[in-house]
Amino acid sequence: MDSILEFIVGRYNYWLYILLMMIGLYAMISKNNLTKKIVGMNIFQTAIILFYISIGFKKGGTIPILEHTSHAVEVSHFVNPLPHVLMLTAIVVSVSTFGVALALAIMIYREHGTLEEDEILKCLEQ
Amino acid sequence: MGWQIDLLILLMVISCAIAAVEVKDLLATAILFGAYSFLMCLLWAVMGAVDVAFTEASVGAGVSTVFFVGAIYHTRRRTKD
Amino acid sequence: MRYLYLLLVVLSASVLFYATLDFPQWGDPNSPASLHVSPVYLQRSLEDTSVPNVVTSVLADYRGYDTMFETTVIFTAGLACFVLLRVFAPKMKDTYYRHIQSGVVLHIKGQTTLLDGSRDFERIDSRWVPADIILKTISRFLIPFIQLFALYVVAHGHHSPGGGFQGGVILGASIILLSISFDLRTGLEKIHERGLGLFSATGVFIYTGIGALCLILGKEFLNYGVLSKILPVDPVMARSLGIFGVEVGVAITVMAVMVSIYNYVSSEGRLDEGL
Numbered sequence: 432m433d434s435i436l437e438f439i440v441g442r443y444n445y446w447l448y449i450l451l452m453m454i455g456l457y458a459m460i461s462k463n464n465l466t467k468k469i470v471g472m473n474i475f476q477t478a479i480i481l482f483y484i485s486i487g488f489k490k491g492g493t494i495p496i497l498e499h500t501s502h503a504v505e506v507s508h509f510v511n512p513l514p515h516v517l518m519l520t521a522i523v524v525s526v527s528t529f530g531v532a533l534a535l536a537i538m539i540y541r542e543h544g545t546l547e548e549d550e551i552l553k554c555l556e557q
Numbered sequence: 558m559g560w561q562i563d564l565l566i567l568l569m570v571i572s573c574a575i576a577a578v579e580v581k582d583l584l585a586t587a588i589l590f591g592a593y594s595f596l597m598c599l600l601w602a603v604m605g606a607v608d609v610a611f612t613e614a615s616v617g618a619g620v621s622t623v624f625f626v627g628a629i630y631h632t633r634r635r636t637k638d
Numbered sequence: 639m640r641y642l643y644l645l646l647v648v649l650s651a652s653v654l655f656y657a658t659l660d661f662p663q664w665g666d667p668n669s670p671a672s673l674h675v676s677p678v679y680l681q682r683s684l685e686d687t688s689v690p691n692v693v694t695s696v697l698a699d700y701r702g703y704d705t706m707f708e709t710t711v712i713f714t715a716g717l718a719c720f721v722l723l724r725v726f727a728p729k730m731k732d733t734y735y736r737h738i739q740s741g742v743v744l745h746i747k748g749q750t751t752l753l754d755g756s757r758d759f760e761r762i763d764s765r766w767v768p769a770d771i772i773l774k775t776i777s778r779f780l781i782p783f784i785q786l787f788a789l790y791v792v793a794h795g796h797h798s799p800g801g802g803f804q805g806g807v808i809l810g811a812s813i814i815l816l817s818i819s820f821d822l823r824t825g826l827e828k829i830h831e832r833g834l835g836l837f838s839a840t841g842v843f844i845y846t847g848i849g850a851l852c853l854i855l856g857k858e859f860l861n862y863g864v865l866s867k868i869l870p871v872d873p874v875m876a877r878s879l880g881i882f883g884v885e886v887g888v889a890i891t892v893m894a895v896m897v898s899i900y901n902y903v904s905s906e907g908r909l910d911e912g913l
Binding site: 494 | 640643644646647650651654655658659661663664665666667669671672675676677679680681683684690691692693696697701704705708711712715716718719722723797798799803807892895896899902903906907
Binding site for chain 1: 560563564567568570571574575577578583586590593594597600601604605606607608609612613616617620621624625627628629631632633636637638
């Protein structure tokens with residue numbers, strides 16, 4: 432019983448991240464409105480970033496800012512800084528891609544007068 | 558930091574995400590998405606990723622909400638789904 | 639059709655759930671990701687670069703290539719927004735002027751700059767709403783402090799959370815705040831389109847220029863230690879200063895790209911009337 436509880440406590444975070452990622456995926460494939468699809472894409476991105484950050488987390492670790500001291504750094508006292516670096520740049524790139532996606536949506540609206548996918552398809556068939 | 562705070566914020570993040578995807582008013586989507594980003598930033602601060610949390614607070618909750626509102630202003634606000 | 643999508647989502651979720659069974663416990667200090675490279679960064683950051691914030695030193699020094707091309711991606715995104723949205727031919731829109739004392743609005747057919755210099759009239763948007771004096775005054779007070787804070791964030795990224803990306807975004811947000819609380823023309827008067835394009839290229843140029851300077855001085859690309867040949871400091875401090883220079887470049891690019899994406903998206907690329 433204890434081992435099952437330990438198993439669940441050690442992994443429920445990952446399961447909730449997967450749930451978040453699937454909300455994004457569902458929005459991307461099933462929603463009709465292009466803006467909703469863009470929001471789904473962003474939710475998917477942040478879920479993956481969240482997953483990466485959680486890989487770097489250590490129980491009992493503090494933020495990765497050192498002090499100027501003479502003795503050696505105890506690595507297990509600090510959370511892993513490497514995923515933070517990779518994800519920091521990914522967030523800023525994600526807002527730039529968000530801007531480009533919105534620009535594309537505005538272009539489509541200018542062309543067809545709508546952002547609903549089925550109406551755009553109807554426009555294209557004519 | 559206790560796991561209770563972590564779980565609480567995670568559940569709020571998930572409910573914000575579901576609401577942002579399901580609501581029919583796109584301006585409401587923009588605001589809910591800003592709330593989602595800010596809660597995400599809290600989650601990262603709890604995990605010790607202060608730099609990432611700072612970036613998300615300024616980028617996700619601030620600038621991208623403004624972009625979104627700007628785009629909705631020039632397209633349509635209501636949607637069918 | 640809805641059930642098909644749901645089935646697809648459930649299938650991919652179940653694959654991912656199955657994969658979590660092999661994962662280490664959440665927050666395990668001995669997980670494989672924490673054992674391989676990052677201990678070296680944590681142990682050597684202070685003696686190599688004299689930067690206490692390990693995230694900054696890894697971002698700009700150990701993994702400088704990565705950040706350089708991320709900056710290029712941001713620059714390219716700004717360029718893509720320009721190419722997609724910018725319309726040079728103005729829609730033959732009418733011009734509106736408002737008499738400040740009486741509130742009478744003049745509607746002039748076509749484009750004109752007739753009354754632009756006048757003290758009695760102000761140019762307004764076609765969908766003008768009465769401006770909130772509190773909003774304008776507060777944002778006029780706040781913007782200098784926001785910009786000062788942004789510069790602090792850029793310069794103090796070595797010792798506290800912060801750096802080029804965050805500082806650049808905050809600096810851009812202050813200009814976006816100006817454009818929202820007044821109107822887009824006021825923001826464009828302070829920093830116009832050509833200036834934004836120049837700034838976004840300048841930032842990338844500063845980054846690559848510092849890298850190329852290291853190459854000229856006889857070491858590898860982006861190896862800042864060699865900058866001690868031209869700066870009056872030791873190689874460790876030269877690395878710290880090199881990181882700072884790179885962060886300034888990143889901040890300039892991010893600021894310019896954020897403001898120009900806002901300008902293009904909020905005015906549909908015509909740069910006449912914003913939000």
